[in-house]
Amino acid sequence: MNRVLAIGVVVALGGAVGSADEPPKAREKPKYEYREDHDPDGIGKFYMGREIAQVMGYGGIGWLERKERIKEEDPEKLMKALEVKAGAVVADVGAGSGYHTFMLAPLVGEKGKVIASDIQQEMLDAVTKKAKQLKVPNVETVKGTTTDPKLPAGGVDLILLVDVYHEFEFPFEMTEKMVAALKPGGRLVFVEFRSEDDKVLIKPVHKMTERQVLKEMAAFPELGHTKTVGTLPWQHVVIFSKKEAKK
Structure with a gap:
């Protein structure tokens, strides 16, 4: 081997070893x-071109439990679309009054668990009270923050976000934590009122297009878009799965 070629081989090998030892990029x-100029129902903070909506407070709990919700959202059809398995650990993030929490509880069964996560203690108190009244033992409440839903790392099979992601003050940080909480193959599900449809009678900042959801989740290569369910009356269900770690 001539001297020039030998030097080239050493340099190439050295570079390969060096790159293997480099820490992963953040x-x-x-x-x-x-x-300052923004929608009155928004907070004036924008993420990837989308204004973040104001959070619905505890005073709006009656709206969450309204009878019209069955016609407007068809939650039973949503439950079927989720294909929840018995024994699963499911997190209802932004659970509010627990409207969907208590629909999920019988689906996961005695060996499963539903984690109701919310940043408002009043909402969690309402969930706890209802769980006691209905004698539902597999519901657990967790108080999250605006940057962390406080879910167990790598311990969740399904994270459900119903009409709530658009209100996250820190959507990037929240998603980062949720991705970390998912098991490999676990699913992150966005249920949002369709902004593409003018007939959906919801305030603009409280709606999202499928395209916007996909755009924001593109920042997380661990997630793959599995499918979008468009059969609900007013909402679309955008489903992502956490990719298996490479061996």
Whole structure:
């Protein structure tokens, strides 16, 4: 082997070893923007071109439990679309009054668990009270923060977000934590009122297009878009799965 070729081989091998020892690059965090001119139902904070909506407070719990919700959202059809398995650990993030929590509880069964996560203690108190009244033992409440839903790392099979993601003050940080909480193959499910449809009578900042959901989740390569269910009356169900770790 001549001297030039030998040097080239050493350099190539050295570079390969060096790159293998380099720590993985940190995830690039998209910047938030703040605007004074914004929708009155928003908080003036924008993420990837979308204004973040105001959070529905405990005073709106009656709206969450309204009878019209059955016609407007068809939650039974949503439950079927989720294909929840017995024994699963499911997190209802932004659970509110627990409307969907108590629909999920019988699906996961005695060996499963539903974690109701919310940032408002009043909402969690309402869930706890209802669980006692209905004698539902497999519901657990967790108080999250605006940046962390406080879910067990790598311990959740399904995270359900019903009409709530658009209200996250820190959507990037929340998603990062939720992805970490999913088991390999676990699913992250967005249920959002369709912004593409003018007939959906919901305030604009409280709706999202499928395209926007996909855009925001593109920051997380661990997630793969599995499918979008468009059979609900007013909402679409955008489903992502956490990819298996490479061996």
